[in-house]
Amino acid sequence: MAWITDSLRTAIGSVAGLNPLNRAATALPNVFTHQLALVAYMSSGMLRKVIAIPADDRVREWRDWQASKDDIALIEAEEARLGLQAKVKQAEVLRGIGGGALILITAGDHAQPLKPEQIAQGGLVAVNVVSRWQISGRNWIRDLASPDYGAPTMWEVSSNGKQTPIHPSRVVCFRGEPIPAGGTVSDEDAFWGDSRLLRVYTEVQRADETQGWFAALVRKAKLLRIGIPDLDSMDEDRIAKRVGLIAEGEGILNATVFRSAGANGDAGETVTDYQVTWTGIPAVMDAFDQRVAAVADIPFTRLMGRSPAGMNSTGQHDTDNWNRAVASGQNLETKPCLNQIDPILLRSAGVAQPDEVTWKFAPLWTPTEKEEADTFKTTMDAVTALMNTGAIPEEAFNKGVQNLLTEREYIPGLDQALEEVPEAERYGGMAEPTAADLGGDPSAIAGQPRTTVVAGDAAHFFADAKPRPLYVQRKLLNADELIAWAKSVGFTSTLPAEDMHVTVLYSRTAVDPIKMGESWNENEKGEIAVKPGGPRAIERLGENAVVLLFASSELSWRHESMVRAGGSHDYGDYQPHVTLTYEAPAGIDLDAIKPFTGRLLFGPELFEPLDLDWKSKVTEA
Structure with a gap:
C-alpha cells in the first residue's frame, strides 16, 4: 500500500503546479514591507485599480485659474510643456503605493535652496517624478522646536550610479497618512507615512483568491471522475499510460474512451461527470469585492465599473459621496503639494504678478x-x-x-x-448731475425742486418726491384678447381695453414714491408677462366687480417690497387680478366659466396720486 500511495502521489504531484489555486496562493506574499509594495501593485489588477482610481480622479479635470486671459494662456502652456498634470498623477499613484516626490529641476546647483525670486521665464527646466525608493533623506531633524521636525536637511537621489544631493526646497513630497510613531518606525517610514496599498492588501488578496477558486471551479465543471478496476495492482507507468489514453481521447476525439463492463462479473471502468452548482457563487464573489471597496473607501460602482443594482437605483448617492471624498483629498493632500510648485511655475510661465493669481480644482461633475x-x-x-x-x-x-x-x-x-x-x-450709484446734464438749469444745481419722472412713464409723474397716498398699476397690453374671450363666454360688456390693468399698490398711507424702487424682473421696455396657464379663477370682488384672478410671484413680491418700504394695503391679502366688468349679466354662472388661460402682458409701472373717487369714472363698452 505504501508503494501504491507513493505512485499516486508522484503522478498527481507532477501536474500540481498547473493548479491555479496553488499559483494564486503564492502570487502575493502574506507579509511584506513598503519595499515589496510595488511588486504587489504590479501583480494584482485589483490593487492597481484601488490605487489608480483616486489618483486619476484627483487630477482628471485639473485646475481652473483665476487670472487674465493672457496669464491663463501662459500658465497652461507652461503646464503642458512640463507635463505637470500627468506627473502629478504619477506622484499620486506613488503616494498610494508608499510615497513619491516631484523634483523641480532648474539651472545651477541643486544642493542649494530654490527661491521663487530666482526664477526667470522658462527657468523651470523640468519636473521629474521619483518614488520613495529612489530618494533618501540625510540628517533627519529631531529638534521638537523646529518647524521641519521629522524632515531631512538634504535629499539624495540615485542617478547613473551616483548620489546627487537635492535641497528640500526643490522636492515636493507626496506622502501618505502619518504612521503612529514608535521605536520600531524608521525615520524614512515615519516621514513617508502609511500606504493605501498596504491597507487594502489583505482584502484584495482574499478577493483574488476567490477569483482563483471560481476560475478553478469553471475548469472543474468539465472534470471527469475515472474509476479503474484493480488500480492498486498497477505500477506508475501503467497508471500514467491509462490516464493519458483517456485524456488523448477527450482531446482528439472529443469523446471518452474507457473499458466497459465485461463477462464474468468484470465491472469495467467507469466515467462520471462532475456536476457544479452555480447558484449563489456570483453573490459570494461580489461580497469579497464589496469588502475591498469598503476598505479602500471607493464606491463599489466606481471600483467595479458596474451600474448600481436594485430597484430605482441610480448610483447618484454613491457618486456624490465619492466626489466629496475626492474633493477632500484634493484640498488636504494634492493642493498643498501644488502650492509648493506654483510660485516657481508662475514665474517660469512669465506671469507678471504671480501673487495675484489664484486657482481652484475644476468640478468633477458637469451639470446638463x-x-x-x-x-x-x-x-x-x-x-x-x-x-x-x-x-x-x-x-x-x-x-x-x-x-x-x-x-x-x-x-x-x-x-x-x-x-x-x-x-x-x-453698481447703480448715481453721480451728482452736472450743469450739462440738467440743461444748464442753475436752480437745479442749487438744490431747487425739479421734475422727476417715476417708473419711466412721462404721462404720469410727480414734481417732487414729497410723500403722498400712492396708486401703482400696470396696463394690460393685450386687453383685446381678454375682452374677446369675455364676450365669447357670455359677458355683454367689459371695461375698455385702455382701462384694463393690474393694481400693484393701493396705499392710503403717504409714501415717498422714490423709495418704492423699481421692479426686478421686467424687460428692457419695463414690461412683465404672465405665462399661459397656471392657476386662474373668475370671481366676484366687492359688490359687483367680476375679476380674473391669476398667480404671479413677480407682482406679489413687488407689492410686498412696496409695503415694506412704507406703503399700505387696505384689502387684506394681495391677489393679482384684472377687473373684467362691473355689470355682469344677471344669472350668469361664474363657476361654469373656464377662466382665460392665455398670456397676460402688462406694461410699465404707472405711479399716480391715489384717487379715492375712481369708481365714479368707470365706464364700460
Missing part, C-alpha cells in the same frame, strides 16, 4: 444644460426675493449679484464687460 437652467432660475428667484425685502442697500446688492454672476460664469465675458462701465454706473 437643463440642470444649469434650473439652477439659474432657482438662484435668480432667490435673488429676486432677497431684493424685494429691501434689506440690502441697492449699491451693495448690485455688487453682490454681479459677483455671483461672475463667479458662477452664468454670463460669459460679464466681468470684462463690467470693467468697461464707469464705477459710478456699474
Whole structure:
C-alpha cells in the first residue's frame, strides 16, 4: 500500500503546479514591507485599480485659474510643456503605493535652496517624478522646536550610479497618512507615512483568491471522475499510460474512451461527470469585492465599473459621496503639494504678478444644460426675493449679484464687460448731475425742486418726491384678447381695453414714491408677462366687480417690497387680478366659466396720486 500511495502521489504531484489555486496562493506574499509594495501593485489588477482610481480622479479635470486671459494662456502652456498634470498623477499613484516626490529641476546647483525670486521665464527646466525608493533623506531633524521636525536637511537621489544631493526646497513630497510613531518606525517610514496599498492588501488578496477558486471551479465543471478496476495492482507507468489514453481521447476525439463492463462479473471502468452548482457563487464573489471597496473607501460602482443594482437605483448617492471624498483629498493632500510648485511655475510661465493669481480644482461633475437652467432660475428667484425685502442697500446688492454672476460664469465675458462701465454706473450709484446734464438749469444745481419722472412713464409723474397716498398699476397690453374671450363666454360688456390693468399698490398711507424702487424682473421696455396657464379663477370682488384672478410671484413680491418700504394695503391679502366688468349679466354662472388661460402682458409701472373717487369714472363698452 505504501508503494501504491507513493505512485499516486508522484503522478498527481507532477501536474500540481498547473493548479491555479496553488499559483494564486503564492502570487502575493502574506507579509511584506513598503519595499515589496510595488511588486504587489504590479501583480494584482485589483490593487492597481484601488490605487489608480483616486489618483486619476484627483487630477482628471485639473485646475481652473483665476487670472487674465493672457496669464491663463501662459500658465497652461507652461503646464503642458512640463507635463505637470500627468506627473502629478504619477506622484499620486506613488503616494498610494508608499510615497513619491516631484523634483523641480532648474539651472545651477541643486544642493542649494530654490527661491521663487530666482526664477526667470522658462527657468523651470523640468519636473521629474521619483518614488520613495529612489530618494533618501540625510540628517533627519529631531529638534521638537523646529518647524521641519521629522524632515531631512538634504535629499539624495540615485542617478547613473551616483548620489546627487537635492535641497528640500526643490522636492515636493507626496506622502501618505502619518504612521503612529514608535521605536520600531524608521525615520524614512515615519516621514513617508502609511500606504493605501498596504491597507487594502489583505482584502484584495482574499478577493483574488476567490477569483482563483471560481476560475478553478469553471475548469472543474468539465472534470471527469475515472474509476479503474484493480488500480492498486498497477505500477506508475501503467497508471500514467491509462490516464493519458483517456485524456488523448477527450482531446482528439472529443469523446471518452474507457473499458466497459465485461463477462464474468468484470465491472469495467467507469466515467462520471462532475456536476457544479452555480447558484449563489456570483453573490459570494461580489461580497469579497464589496469588502475591498469598503476598505479602500471607493464606491463599489466606481471600483467595479458596474451600474448600481436594485430597484430605482441610480448610483447618484454613491457618486456624490465619492466626489466629496475626492474633493477632500484634493484640498488636504494634492493642493498643498501644488502650492509648493506654483510660485516657481508662475514665474517660469512669465506671469507678471504671480501673487495675484489664484486657482481652484475644476468640478468633477458637469451639470446638463437643463440642470444649469434650473439652477439659474432657482438662484435668480432667490435673488429676486432677497431684493424685494429691501434689506440690502441697492449699491451693495448690485455688487453682490454681479459677483455671483461672475463667479458662477452664468454670463460669459460679464466681468470684462463690467470693467468697461464707469464705477459710478456699474453698481447703480448715481453721480451728482452736472450743469450739462440738467440743461444748464442753475436752480437745479442749487438744490431747487425739479421734475422727476417715476417708473419711466412721462404721462404720469410727480414734481417732487414729497410723500403722498400712492396708486401703482400696470396696463394690460393685450386687453383685446381678454375682452374677446369675455364676450365669447357670455359677458355683454367689459371695461375698455385702455382701462384694463393690474393694481400693484393701493396705499392710503403717504409714501415717498422714490423709495418704492423699481421692479426686478421686467424687460428692457419695463414690461412683465404672465405665462399661459397656471392657476386662474373668475370671481366676484366687492359688490359687483367680476375679476380674473391669476398667480404671479413677480407682482406679489413687488407689492410686498412696496409695503415694506412704507406703503399700505387696505384689502387684506394681495391677489393679482384684472377687473373684467362691473355689470355682469344677471344669472350668469361664474363657476361654469373656464377662466382665460392665455398670456397676460402688462406694461410699465404707472405711479399716480391715489384717487379715492375712481369708481365714479368707470365706464364700460
